[in-house]
Amino acid sequence: MIVEESVFVRIYNGSQRNYYIDAGYAVRKGAKCITVPVHALPPYSNTVVTAKCSCGESRRLPMKRYNEILRGGVYMCAFCKKYK
Numbered sequence: 001m002i003v004e005e006s007v008f009v010r011i012y013n014g015s016q017r018n019y020y021i022d023a024g025y026a027v028r029k030g031a032k033c034i035t036v037p038v039h040a041l042p043p044y045s046n047t048v049v050t051a052k053c054s055c056g057e058s059r060r061l062p063m064k065r066y067n068e069i070l071r072g073g074v075y076m077c078a079f080c081k082k083y084k
């Protein structure tokens with residue numbers, strides 16, 4: 001799971017801005033950042049989130065990486081992945 005409910009995202013370019021506008025978020029013209037719910041992040045996002053394993057272990061990593069290591073939609077730390 002992800003600890004944060006919402007995250008602070010930097011807006012680097014127009015396509016990124018349009019992504020959030022299309023998703024229904026208000027992004028002011030010229031805005032350099034926006035706060036969005038974690039689920040609104042694109043799967044390939046480099047925004048760093050805190051992933052927490054069911055054992056309590058947590059780790060900061062980019063959303064992109066988080067999605068890569070999910071197992072059946074569940075995040076596991078390296079230890080649990082190996083021994084559970």
Ligand SMILES: [Zn+2]
Pocket residue numbers: 053054055056057076077078079080081
């Ligand atoms: Zn764990």
